[in-house]
Amino acid sequence: MDVFLQSLISGILLGGVYALIGTGLTLIFGVMRVINFAHGDIQMVGMYLTYLLFVHAGIDPFVSVLITFPLMFLFGGLIQKVFINRVLDALPQNQILLTIGLGLIMSNTAMLIFTSDYKILTTSYSSGSVKLGGISISQPMTISFLITVAVTAALWWFLKKTDTGQAIRATAQDRDAAQLMGINVKRMSIIAFGLGSSLVATAGALIAPTYYIYPQVGAAFTLKAFVITVLGGMGSIVGAALGGIIIGISESMGAAYIGAGWKDVVVFALFLLVLLLKPSGLMGKSNA
Amino acid sequence: MKRTLVTMALALGLSGTAWSQALKIGVINSMSGPEAPIGENLTNGIKLAEEDLKKKGILLQIVWEDDTGKPQIAMSAMEKLATRDGVAGIVGPYTSACANAVSKLAERYKTPLLVPAAAKEEITRQGLKYVFRMNAPADVYAAVLVDAATGLGKPKTIAFMYENTDFGTSTTKTAKEYVAKKGIQVVADEPYPKGAQDYRSTLSVIKSKNPDLVFLVSYVADAILIMRQSKEVGLKPQAFLGGGAGYTTAQFATEKAVSNFVFSCTQWTDDVSWPGAKDFGKRYKAKFGKEPTYHAACAYESMMVMADCAQKAKGDKEQTQAALRAGKWNGIMGDVKFEDYNGFTNQNNHQMLVQQLFDGNYETVFPAKFATRKPTYPFPGWK
């Protein structure tokens, strides 16, 4: 029973961060229909930024989100404007390769600057936990989960209530129609890519105290982000949040009951199952 | 003087003739790609060796080759070094997969290959005359740790948790065979994919089995994560045994809250009484700004040995091989001699050490003749 509860709690807490990563990707895909293979690498950039702020300015990783978020927004927007924008109408395989190339550039530049050493942020609360009966709840992961909830809620509010948010949603729904309605689609794409980058970088900052940083750290997260996004329905924020939690729980349960080596098989199998049974994802519209 | 000459020759574009006076030794290492974090330690070790050799008046031309962690690229590198660059010998590759792939080429081209730190046993078990290995292979990792534990208490059960890579699985495989001989029962066998963020569910499964020993094989960062989360879930065996790699790093040691009293085995440590070990640690730290890992030491000593042989052989490959076979060294890795035993060929029967962490400091606790402190056993619990 302890094993079950422990796995469930860890899965949910982990899922929170996954949700944020997925939300970032879903926003980018929704607006541009580009599969961003550099997503994890953008997260890596965010993680190094967090690391620099922690080591050189002594800023707590959770607090540094306030700096990372806007900086990575600019970073993502720039990438969109300079590169992605030029392949929006290109063949999908070219878009994929472009983002793969950009990812290679980011991770290898990081390697030149920081070497390929593992960087570990040790905060006073890195291994802190609260005991609840036989199970323990990680303190830093609980905080990061709460921040995730707050960020997701804020994003949801932004997309529903602000003019820019609504324009982004309109663009995601139908790019051509949005253009006809006078929405500046190019600007929306830049904002969406910027926001997507901010979100995934925030996820990076949030896991920094409990994880570690190295130049290739992004690769695994990119794949995970795809799975989460498709699971929830490409373009759906609520879906991505839900997908993140589901993936978190299935990883954790898979590790406990089938074996840690098989947990990713569980995740990918789940992914294929959803693709086949409900290609639009759990929260996607059926015609999407 | 020689150095000035070389510089002048270079400036004049006469590099070809000048270089030919230097000993050519190839290095194959994972300098980029997923293995790069460890590969970098080897690079640094070899750079330090290059400096030291220069001081001794042995001028090296090292031909660096990056295998990016891929066997077929390692083969490219090997082909190039052996047939185009005409090196006297090669130090590397770092990973077992790459070392395996190039070993038969070394034999074919009669080019001595000194593998510094790859653990897979097969590498020196193929009867290849030109393949040498500095470090102790995977079976020793497990044996030395289990010996230390059985010498200190009476553990009856053991749980394995290891990354499902070549290194992790082959180390654990030999460990399982070894504990079976010692009559210890395996209660959990949990391979995990490296780079996961959450090990809590696996650890709570292990905790529910209540093992006497927990045997862990992980690289640097995972080691810290696993120990942090072990503390979280309250796993408390008689001893944590870290099978090399991640449990022997300075980074791991600094995580005092979770690393205290963890046993680990290593090929090398800077507090051991082997000549030059302490000094190597100091100079390494000064030059690269971090503590050396055993990979760095293995690579350093490998380059020193290879350069020594190559110089005696005046760059001739076959004579270099003969010199490696015949020679005996005593440096920062202790006694080095390449021997044939237990099915191994040209294997340095290296003595591995067991260390325990005390408040951020590694102390050698086993075997007794190298021990610097009495071990604490069983694990007294989390602070």
Place this chain on the structure above:
Amino acid sequence: MTFSPSTRTGLSAGAALLLLAALAIVPRFVQSPYALHVLILIFLSTIMGQAWNILGGYTGQYSVGHAAYFGVGAYVTVSLMLHRQIAPWVGMWAGAAAVVVVALVIGSICFRLRGPYFVLASIAVTEIMRLVATNLKDLTNGAEGILATEIPPLKFGATVITDFGSKVPFYYIGLGLAVLTILVTWAVTHSKLGYCFQAIREDQDAAHSLGINPTLYKNIALAISAVLTSFAGAFYAIYVGFVDPPTVLGLDLSVQIVLICIIGGIGTIQGPMVGACILVPLSEILRSNAVPELLMKWGWMNGESGIGLFLKENLAHAHVLIYGILVVLVILYMPEGLVGFLRRVTRGRRAA
């Protein structure tokens, strides 16, 4: 000057034969095993790229999971050789048979999806195969991989044709397989299959309305592509003598395969060859620090100067970075690959 189509075909066939003849006698003049090795890698890349081209280039199904077929081909061939003493040139057909089964299963999953979803599904399926290969230790020896350095000599009756003691037999096998792949591609594109494949690529619904069953033809394309890829895998396994899940089933490999085609020119018969001829030597040059060495050798750079030291230290580390920059530049400025780019340039010149 203009040629009639048949004259042009005749000319290019002649040029191809000349090239083939030249390649066939290369080992007589080139003794350097390293040079032969690089050529063998080029052949291997050509096979992989051309095989992918049939599905991705001609049929428009952008699989980023071709490592699955490469890996199965490699594993089956090596396992049979090691455990059942079946010679690789026999075992590779068993590998091909296994790959067809795998391909049809993967096809039945992935071909229900289109566009980005197809790409992601192809990645997911291949990742599952990699993870299964890592976990099923009894079948694949798990992460430790399979080492197979002893290759049985190739015999014809009692005569030993080769004992694989040098690069040369591998050179000819690689060349032979590359030629086979190119011939298969040529035959496919000059048959009904090729028309059906391209129609599906251009517009699946329109093709469907013209009497083409897309599911059937996509699966045929996949099967051909997968079998040829499995040959590449088998060849790799025998040549390198070592297989493990990350190298023969990894996402890196799948991406590499696609890259060969895209750099060269997708959906053209020359594309994969051009791509292989560029990418293999390029990565060799960048990887082995040849650039600073040459600069020093030619006296353009002082090895002990600041810049020299910097380049020597970092260029080897930076080769993947340079690779990434090249990929980005090609996608932005030559989206149809080098072959497409050259065609556009020459066409432009002809028009002018």
Place this chain on the structure above:
Amino acid sequence: MAILVIEHVSKFFGGLAANSDVSFSMEEGSIMGLIGPNGAGKTTLFNCITGYYPPSKGVIWFEGRKMNGLQPDKVCKLGMARTWQKVRPLAKMTVLDNVVVGALARTNSLRVAREMAMAQLEVVRLHGKAGFLAGGLPIGERKKLEVARVLATGPKLLLLDEVMGGLNPAESEEIIQLILDIRTRGLTQMVIEHDMKAIMRISDRIVVLNSGEKLAEGSPDEVVNNQDVVDAYLGESHAED
């Protein structure tokens, strides 16, 4: 003899009926006009007949054979071929190769297919552009290419979805002549068209759809004089002009 019989065909998307209870039949060798305002369900009916959607209810008979559930490729091989409202050229293939793809529905030999394709290109007078890339053709020629391509599949029944849409009067006239020409070869044709003058000229019978239902059926004269049709469709169409 009726070549095509539509019996009580309905098609629902979710709760919405795109076609409901449509019935009519076509005589061999005739031309039937299918008209109706935008969203009347004309293209949906085409999609049902040619196998892109299975009808939700009802039966489609072609030459006495039940067609429900057959895939589009099978439908094509049985002798029904369609064009698309929004032309779908195989853009990166040549004009000739586009038609060859159609001809391959009838033969496995490339040589034969090329000959057949060339013949059809001559019918639509595009043989001069056989070597051009289809994606580079102007709209009028794309429409003709589309007709040549379906003709090459050797159909008995052609379903033409707005082949005159977006063309200038001269081009439209060419297509009209083409349709009449095809009739002389004994092929049956169903034509969706917005140009009322054209449809009145070429059709033997006309079916009018409105909101998914059949509103009227008859000769062009009968339809024009049908008050329901005038109210529902022609009125709107005039208002549009």
